[in-house]
Amino acid sequence: MVDYNQLPKKKILCIDMKSFYASCAAVFLGLDPLHCYLAVVGNTDREGSIVLAASPQLKKEFGIKTGSRKFEIPKDPRIQIVDPRMALFVRVSTELTRLFHRYVPKEAIHTYSVDESFIQVDGVEHLWGDAREIAWRIKGDMEREFQLPSAVGIGPNLLLSKICLDIDAKKTGVAEWTYHDVEKKLWSLKPLSTMWGIGRRLEKTLNKMGIFSVGQLAGYPLELLEKKFGVMGNQLYYHAWGVDLSEIGAPIMQGQISFGKSQILLRDYPDPKEVRHVILEMCEEVARRARYHQKAGRTISLGIGYSRDEMGGGFSRSRTIAQPTNVTMDLYCTCLELFEEFYENKTVRTISISLSNIKDDCEMQLDLFQPNREKDRSLGYAMDAIRGKYGSSALLRAVSYTNAGTARQRAALLGGHKA
Known part of the structure; x- marks a missing residue:
């Protein structure tokens, strides 16, 4: 049994914008986000492109939801299919965070994703009313100023506010759970x-x-x-038991255990030489992310997923090296070893790479057989500085200019989609 009297009883709001991408696109087109029929897809030029968001009415009447494919959308004249506008979506999300700042200080806000945030309202009740009143105020502000529908779950911790949102608030607009609701509802x-x-x-x-x-x-x-x-x-x-002692505003990097990159390829890759090209590009990205945080890792993981035409399947394997690294070619050589060992000569559609067993990149063990190790490490940081100043496509490896390369196309995307 858990003694809830010993646990903190906060007032945390979990705010979710309904079908955020679709709602933003609808408002931009002058449509009512709750009653229009609209789908945002990754690429309107590809029939197999994934639906990123569907308006509530499209979900309700046609069963189209996030993860559906463009070819599954009925040929109905009422339905509008649009490309994502990630720059617009991110800008609106930023403006919504500014709205939250009217009610609480920035330390009391945790942006969970582009369309979902947690807000702790303890200490501001004397200004705005209790948690429910604050939730209705924020919800009303978003609808009045941005025409965006939302739902708000309230709970004594992040966990219960989130579950309250998913289970009750998305039906009623605003709902609240306490520890007394755990046994009955959770x-x-x-x-x-x-x-x-x-x-x-x-x-x-x-x-x-x-x-x-x-x-x-x-x-x-x-x-x-x-x-x-x-x-x-x-x-x-x-x-x-509904217990969650997480604090809003805790540093996200605290407890970081890995840096990774995964990619669903835009086409099938039957040629292993082309797969190696993409692996090199992705190793560059994973190493760059580690260097950005001044970290290095010892365990390198490679995951390969085969095409549906090959009946799916694939493998995911890891290898731990002697010294922590964030050098691109160290990651690439290890990934190549794993690829050569476990690849089954099938058509590849997904690739994932990660670096774990993380350490601070503050020292390096010299190696008699790798005299250029420190130069390679410094070169990585120098390349990152150039990309940081002039853009991610300012320096690319030669494989990115082959037909297999994906880095040039991804450099023009925001959040993996059209900006």
């Missing part, structure tokens, strides 16, 4: 993937353990969950 949740933080793969593992609802997870012995999942088992147990 424990009844199933399937488990409806719980924030539990994905499909973890759900399958828990199902095999006989756990199918959040209530069953809360009743499972803590020591067995910790034995199975380690620290994550502890978190799963206490989240099932």
Whole structure:
């Protein structure tokens, strides 16, 4: 049993803009975001392009949702299909954050994603009213000033405010959960993937353990969950009891465990030589991200996903090297070793690369057999400085100018989509 009297009882708002991309696009076109039929797709020129957002009415009447494909959208004259305008979406998101600043200081705001934010309103009730009144005020401001619909979940911590948003507030506009709602509302949740933080793969593992609802997870012995999942088992147990001690405004980099990059290729890559070209580009990006934070890592992971025409499948393998690195060619050589060892000579459609086992990049072990190691490291930082000043495409490797390269096209994107 958890003694809720010993836990902090904050007032945290989780604010979500409904179908944000689609709503922004609708408002820009002069349409009502709640009643128009509009889909934002990754690329309107490709029938297989993914739907990034669909207006509520399109979801309700035609079943089109995020993740659907363009060819699945009916040929109905009422439906508008548009390209993403990421620069516009990010600008609107920034303006909405400015709106939140009217009610609370910046330290009380955590931007979770471009369309979702957490706000802690403890201490400002004497100015704006209780948490529910503040939620309705913010919701009204967004609708009046931006014509954007939203929903707000309220809870004593980040976890319960988020789950309240997903379960109740998206139906009613504003809703609030307290610790008293855990047993009645949280424990009844199933399937488990409806719980924030539990994905499909973890759900399958828990199902095999006989756990199918959040209530069953809360009743499972803590020591067995910790034995199975380690620290994550502890978190799963206490989240099932509605306990979350996370603080708004905690540094995101604190506890950073990896730097990664994944990519769904725009076409199938049957030629392994072309796959190697993309791997080199992605190693460059992963190494750059590590250098940006002045970190290095020892464990390098490569994931390859095969095309649907090959009946899917693929592999994901890791290798740990002797010294921490953020040198592009170190990552590339290790990825090539993994690729040559596990690649099954099939058509490739997805690639993912990550660098983990992270350390501060403040020292380097000299190697008699790698006399240029320090020069290679310094060269990486010099290239990053040039790209930071003149743009990510200011310096590219030769493979980016081949038919296999994707870096030039991605340099023109914002958030992976058209700006």
